[in-house]
Amino acid sequence: MSVFLQMQDITKQFPGVLANDKVNFEVEKGEVHALLGENGAGKSTLMNILYGLYQPTSGSIFYKGQKVEITSPKAAIDLGIGMVHQHFMLIPALSVVENVILGMKPERGSVLDLESAAKKIVDLGKKYNMDIDPWAKVWQLSVGQQQRLEIIKALYRGADLLILDEPTAVLTPQEVEELINIMRQLTSEGHTVIFISHKLNEVMAVSQRVTVLRMGKSVATVNTKDTNKEELARLMVGRDVFLRMDKKPCNPKEIVLKMEGVECLNNKGLKALKNLSLEVKAGEVLAIAGVDGNGQSELVEAITGLRQVTDGQVVINGKDMTNKTPREILEEKVAHIPEDRHKRGLVMNMSIKENMMLMNYYKEPFSKGITLDWNYIETHSEELVEQFNVKTPNIEVKAKNLSGGNQQKVILGREIDREPNLLIAMHPTRGLDIGAMEYVHRRIIDERDRGAAVLLVSTELDEVLSLSDRIAVLYEGEIMGVVENDDKVNIEELGLMMAGSKRLAS
Numbered sequence: 164m165s166v167f168l169q170m171q172d173i174t175k176q177f178p179g180v181l182a183n184d185k186v187n188f189e190v191e192k193g194e195v196h197a198l199l200g201e202n203g204a205g206k207s208t209l210m211n212i213l214y215g216l217y218q219p220t221s222g223s224i225f226y227k228g229q230k231v232e233i234t235s236p237k238a239a240i241d242l243g244i245g246m247v248h249q250h251f252m253l254i255p256a257l258s259v260v261e262n263v264i265l266g267m268k269p270e271r272g273s274v275l276d277l278e279s280a281a282k283k284i285v286d287l288g289k290k291y292n293m294d295i296d297p298w299a300k301v302w303q304l305s306v307g308q309q310q311r312l313e314i315i316k317a318l319y320r321g322a323d324l325l326i327l328d329e330p331t332a333v334l335t336p337q338e339v340e341e342l343i344n345i346m347r348q349l350t351s352e353g354h355t356v357i358f359i360s361h362k363l364n365e366v367m368a369v370s371q372r373v374t375v376l377r378m379g380k381s382v383a384t385v386n387t388k389d390t391n392k393e394e395l396a397r398l399m400v401g402r403d404v405f406l407r408m409d410k411k412p413c414n415p416k417e418i419v420l421k422m423e424g425v426e427c428l429n430n431k432g433l434k435a436l437k438n439l440s441l442e443v444k445a446g447e448v449l450a451i452a453g454v455d456g457n458g459q460s461e462l463v464e465a466i467t468g469l470r471q472v473t474d475g476q477v478v479i480n481g482k483d484m485t486n487k488t489p490r491e492i493l494e495e496k497v498a499h500i501p502e503d504r505h506k507r508g509l510v511m512n513m514s515i516k517e518n519m520m521l522m523n524y525y526k527e528p529f530s531k532g533i534t535l536d537w538n539y540i541e542t543h544s545e546e547l548v549e550q551f552n553v554k555t556p557n558i559e560v561k562a563k564n565l566s567g568g569n570q571q572k573v574i575l576g577r578e579i580d581r582e583p584n585l586l587i588a589m590h591p592t593r594g595l596d597i598g599a600m601e602y603v604h605r606r607i608i609d610e611r612d613r614g615a616a617v618l619l620v621s622t623e624l625d626e627v628l629s630l631s632d633r634i635a636v637l638y639e640g641e642i643m644g645v646v647e648n649d650d651k652v653n654i655e656e657l658g659l660m661m662a663g664s665k666r667l668a669s
């Protein structure tokens with residue numbers, strides 16, 4: 164019997180980067196096949212070739228027993244290949260149903276029938292346990308909902324091979340569980356799934372086989388039941404990786420951020436933060452734990468001047484900064500690692516070096532008077548690229564041509580390097596491989612030890628527990644309780660607070 168999908172000797176040369184180097188990749192029908200590798204190893208490139216977005220420099224693809232030329236995503240869709248990208252490709256101003264049928268030809272003799280498309284979407288949603296309102300506008304959806312929409316869109320178009328490029332990076336633990344169930348259901352019905360993830364627990368839980376890429380080459384394909392996380396990490400990175408973080412006890416000083424009775428609205432006009440008060444001191448990491456969508460985004464936007472505060476006060480460095488402009492707030496030495504690197508973090512059409520100076524270009528040493536000091540800017544960006552291990556041929560490369568994880572490293576480098584008084588780190592290691600995660604955790608703790616106040620927002624309990632000194636649980640826009648992160652921290656209690664069923668007496 165022939166292999167379901169066979170990618171043979173695939174090479175992809177970008178200017179200055181050999182992204183895929185004679186990669187061999189085989190997938191059987193009905194399996195979940197995980198694709199692993201460090202940031203920049205070539206995973207998305209290989210999948211973009213399979214989806215017809217890129218043409219390989221050389222190599223061949225065999226699919227369902229035939230040699231195929233996949234010259235466009237449309238050709239891929241016609242073959243039954245669907246892809247959910249690392250960065251979603253939805254149009255925010257349109258509704259769910261409009262996004263699904265966008266670009267599809269209406270059936271012969273009929274105009275596009277929104278009603279029946281909407282019904283089909285609801286049916287698909289029911290079948291796979293995905294709750295989705297076909298008439299909602301995409302900008303109103305949470306990230307998890309947008310992702311379910313991308314999956315429904317692919318299934319609607321008849322995909323039987325589904326490529327999921329880091330789908331879980333943006334999901335809450337509960338949504339990850341749900342997605343794993345969806346993958347299991349899909350494969351039990353005969354669909355095939357290619358699953359990219361940096362999270363080895365998930366890979367171990369859901370895949371039957373794993374292929375590892377390293378520096379553009381396929382280094383191994385193993386059966387999941389015959390391997391373990393340590394071996395996979397070693398195959399990926401080429402060395403042992405330590406995921407435990409050693410840190411000194413914290414030494415908190417003066418209050419840097421104080422929020423008092425803060426309220427604001429979400430995008431739907433409903434109350435997102437309710438009478439919220441918290442403090443972060445210099446030299447400590449306060450983590451906001453909680454299920455995504457409980458006000459985390461609004462909290463960070465309220466501090467950084469990106470969202471109107473309707474009541475209460477935001478005080479930074481002792482100054483009332485409520486509803487000041489983002490620029491005025493930055494001037495208080497506030498650094499912000501945003502949740503959405505495309506919208507707020509990077510200018511995709513600018514080079515790495517331009518992105519690196521984005522926050523500081525008007526100040527010394529980046530400029531003198533009204534002229535930019537390019538020498539300084541260039542040496543400085545090269546240093547950051549080196550420190551944060553951004554994989555790129557040079558600093559002139561545009562942000563959009565970096566791999567997902569390497570884009571995140573550019574933002575981290577720029578923000579951490581500003582020696583902030585207040586570092587707001589929202590999902591700082593999303594999309595990072597395990598080696599890069601190790602480094603970024605270290606740098607965040609170094610900032611704390613230098614005396615920065617760190618506000619960490621993360622839905623990864625592991626990350627919260629390994630980095631923070633205190634943990635505040637956010638539920639439906641309210642702080643349910645704040646606990647010290649010490650030996651006595653009770654994980655069950657945290658879980659209950661995250662679910663809103665328990666409030667600590669404070």
Ligand SMILES: Nc1ncnc2c1ncn2[C@@H]1O[C@H](COP(=O)(O)OP(=O)(O)OP(=O)(O)O)[C@@H](O)[C@H]1O
Pocket residue numbers: 177178180181182200201202203204205206207208209249554555563564565566567568569594
């Ligand atoms: N359009 C492009 N132009 C130039 N270089 C590119 C382009 N797309 C990707 N690259 C480069 O190819 C290499 C592989 O990138 P790719 O996106 O495939 O990595 P990845 O394994 O998906 O990494 P990550 O885990 O960070 O998402 C990287 O060095 C990247 O900078």
Ligand SMILES: [Mg+2]
Pocket residue numbers: 206207208249328566567568
């Ligand atoms: Mg990628």
